[in-house]
Amino acid sequence: MLSVAVDPGHPLVGAVLRSRGAVEAWDLVRHGAIADEAGPGRRTRRPEAWAGRARAVVGERLMERAAEAGARLVVPGDPEWPGRLDGLGDERPYALWVRGRGDLRNACLRAVAVVGSRSASAYGLHVASGLAHDLARDSWSVVSGGAFGVDAAAHRGCLGGGAATVAVLACGPDRLYPGGNGRLFEEVVEHGVIATEHGPGVRPTRHGFLVRNRVIAALAPGTVVVEAGLRSGALNTARHAQELSRTVMAVPGPVTSALSAGCHRLLRDWNAVCVTDAADVAEQLGAVGEELREGGGTVMAVDGLDPATRTVLEAVPAKKGVGPAEIATAAGVGMDEALRRLGLLAAGGFIERAASGWRVRPGTGMAKDRV
């Protein structure tokens, strides 16, 4: 709910969330009282706007719209929550709306952010897709922003290489932007993950893109800028990566191309690492997520599950997958809760996403019991 009322990643809200928890934070936002929680130095006029928006939020309607869009809500502490986001401190997202068969946390365990110019050259598109493809063949997921140009080429290359790709958008999960990448987003939902801080119905804003970039940088241990002019948003993503002490890499290009000038500035002034192929990138990131290359996923014991999660697991079929609404009904829990438990079960390796929805993962003890 915070995600539709409050500016994403606002440190004041982050601090209150950390100290008081989500329920109290929401209450403070609704009553316009959240600024009182901050010290005198952190006062801001935003809380008045937030309070107005928060009072207009109808939680049930929001969850309905998310369910219609096939989105689940992932909050800090959830099994699907990517731990690297915690590097953002009080600017950590309050929550992420997630779509797609992939598990966000799993996809980010061995991931690289690949970003660049929207108006990329043929060279930039070629390098982005080739790099992402080769990274995917080496079991690296590619995180990017779903934009035209380098972002789209990177997502496509990753999917072509057989790994889950993560598209972090700056709009609601039901308003995938830009529309021209609609077919790509369908593929990402099918084989990867779309994640956004913004709740259903939110349209993208210019500021939103910049704020979104910190999430891209935070989800991966390293960011590669493939092709970027001096004013490209990709440099903003690289800046966030640097602030997070993540590895910043740049692909060089012709010095005669203004579209590579941003990359060259990263190399010259920002101490970015010069990378020319997937092997260079992998070498920089070392043994990150190396354990995922064989088999993938960490399977936990069913005994370790809490009763509520076990109830949801028992509602998941063994062969043909079913949607979360059906599972929620079968388990006798709300949609919101069902989605969270399903995320946990997916992260734990108990279930997986099939074409038609969730099913128990073949080869696990659970599946055998139920055949």
Place this chain on the structure above:
Amino acid sequence: MLSVAVDPGHPLVGAVLRSRGAVEAWDLVRHGAIADEAGPGRRTRRPEAWAGRARAVVGERLMERAAEAGARLVVPGDPEWPGRLDGLGDERPYALWVRGRGDLRNACLRAVAVVGSRSASAYGLHVASGLAHDLARDSWSVVSGGAFGVDAAAHRGCLGGGAATVAVLACGPDRLYPGGNGRLFEEVVEHGVIATEHGPGVRPTRHGFLVRNRVIAALAPGTVVVEAGLRSGALNTARHAQELSRTVMAVPGPVTSALSAGCHRLLRDWNAVCVTDAADVAEQLGAVGEELREGGGTVMAVDGLDPATRTVLEAVPAKKGVGPAEIATAAGVGMDEALRRLGLLAAGGFIERAASGWRVRPGTGMAKDRV
């Protein structure tokens, strides 16, 4: 004479030169006794070969051939000797054979080495000539190796930009290699300097090119590699520059081009600075030779000259230049001595090279006295 008998830049010879002087060193080489000067750890079998070659040298014939080729001999301590070469320690050249109207030391005061692949791409040639041109317009001389490809483009760009260029060759001054660059070498003689460690008659060898590269690196405070494959000799020059603690710079290129792979390796593994234009290069080298941008050259007082040099100066005409042989005759000194004194006078700003030879520099007190 050492330059036709002994391997260039051999540290054993360099050490003996330093401790005993040129006359004794030459005597030791001729008698095959130079190895005795070294400690037991520095023994080498080369002195036998050197002695054989040294005994075959006829000094007068050598100087005649040099004079025919228009070459002068510059030795350490001469006014035309570039002080930066001393950074090579015992591997410093014993002497340099120099051709051209430019003054070697003056040309190197504000200089950049620009090197790269012989089999350069259109991109590499374009960048090399443009970079050298823009550097020349900013009063930077360009030092390179006179080879096809990037070297030739850099020399041409520098000449086009109006600065003296320095071509360091790996052959005798009378055997300019490669012959295909003959027209370029003529222009360099006219507007710049050709320098070589090798005496008249010496043909280039593969080893000679590598040894030559240390001189290119030593003559400038920084080396730029424009385009180089992984096995390019330009990386050898960059290695020398690094060993000399000079600034190593590399121009990036498309990662899809094997001809830029060496540059990218320099950026990634050798901590080379990424440069994309002349301004980047100038920024890296800071205030090197900044005082030369206005006016150029340091004019010394005639009173400061020793009598022998003053005698040579008096033999230099005021308007139409004449060749060194004529000056030597007029001054009543040997050709070798005349060339050395002329070099000193040129470095001191008293004389300059005109189309037909040396003349007194217009605007100096000397010229006025003699009009």
